[in-house]
Amino acid sequence: MIRIIVDGVVVTLLAVVLTLSVVTWMKAGSLEAQLATVQKGLRETNKKIAESEDHAKTADAGASHGALDAPHWGYEGEMNPANWGSAFPVCGTGQAQSPVDIRGPFEKSDQSIRLDYKPTPLKVLNNGHTIQATVGAGSTMTVNGTAFELLQFHFHRPSEEHVNGKPSAMVAHFVHRSAAGKLAVVGVLLKEGKDNPVVRSIWANAPQKEGPEVAVPGAEINPASMLPARLDYYSFEGSLTTPPCTEGVTFYILKSASDISLAQIDAFPFKANARPIQPLNGRRITAN
Ligand SMILES: [Zn+2]
Numbered sequence: 001m002i003r004i005i006v007d008g009v010v011v012t013l014l015a016v017v018l019t020l021s022v023v024t025w026m027k028a029g030s031l032e033a034q035l036a037t038v039q040k041g042l043r044e045t046n047k048k049i050a051e052s053e054d055h056a057k058t059a060d061a062g063a064s065h066g067a068l069d070a071p072h073w074g075y076e077g078e079m080n081p082a083n084w085g086s087a088f089p090v091c092g093t094g095q096a097q098s099p100v101d102i103r104g105p106f107e108k109s110d111q112s113i114r115l116d117y118k119p120t121p122l123k124v125l126n127n128g129h130t131i132q133a134t135v136g137a138g139s140t141m142t143v144n145g146t147a148f149e150l151l152q153f154h155f156h157r158p159s160e161e162h163v164n165g166k167p168s169a170m171v172a173h174f175v176h177r178s179a180a181g182k183l184a185v186v187g188v189l190l191k192e193g194k195d196n197p198v199v200r201s202i203w204a205n206a207p208q209k210e211g212p213e214v215a216v217p218g219a220e221i222n223p224a225s226m227l228p229a230r231l232d233y234y235s236f237e238g239s240l241t242t243p244p245c246t247e248g249v250t251f252y253i254l255k256s257a258s259d260i261s262l263a264q265i266d267a268f269p270f271k272a273n274a275r276p277i278q279p280l281n282g283r284r285i286t287a288n
Pocket of ligand 1: 154155156173241
């Protein structure tokens with residue numbers, strides 16, 4: 001890819017040099033003038049190639065943090081959430097962005113959801129933005145008869161969603177996808193309380209720094225153990241809460257929270273990884 005871009009620059013600039021040479025030859029007729037022009041053109045060509053290679057190095061460095069050639073982003077510094085839109089337009093211009101502040105009055109939800117999560121081999125990823133548990137096939141969510149497969153769940157501190165203006169200590173986002181490619185996220189708010197056994201397994205194997213996924217031989221977790229007893233929810237249409245902030249994601253934030261201990265909250269390697277609250281822009285929040 002990078003080689004093709006550099007080659008493209010060379011071809012274009014050689015064409016420019018050639019054209020300039022011919023024009024100069026026709027106008028000046030002096031051999032010295034022709035040579036000077038060709039040499040100037042070559043110097044410029046070399047400069048462009050050097051610039052391309054510099055750009056290629058920068059792009060390679062970015063690749064280790066996620067998608068190929070994806071710009072850096074984060075929760076602080078130059079590429080903090082207020083500036084995500086400069087590299088990921090939907091983050092800046094989208095009208096149905098997540099997270100939101102959940103407050104009533106609520107319309108009655110017409111959706112029935114069923115969660116059927118199964119034990120899964122423990123696979124933990126630190127992607128530089130969160131800790132994620134990757135879930136094997138077989139755990140599903142059913143919304144009005146449509147099946148969504150649970151792909152992964154991950155954590156934010158504090159919770160990204162607020163209820164009546166207030167965040168919880170943390171939130172776990174369970175990310176599901178239907179056969180048609182539609183995304184649905186179940187949010188389980190985590191409040192300070194008892195030790196959370198699923199979190200204990202994940203934290204014990206989570207790399208402190210960004211790196212490849214860690215598969216823990218013989219270890220299993222059951223995502224169902226993360227769920228509170230009651231599954232009543234608030235629901236709204238939103239987006240990925242991280243770049244590229246793609247919209248068309250349905251959220252179900254459970255009204256009941258699950259426990260996580262203070263020590264577990266403190267041990268999460270990301271001090272703050274919550275995108276700020278986004279405007280509703282007329283969206284309705286439903287509740288069941
Ligand atoms: Zn999330």
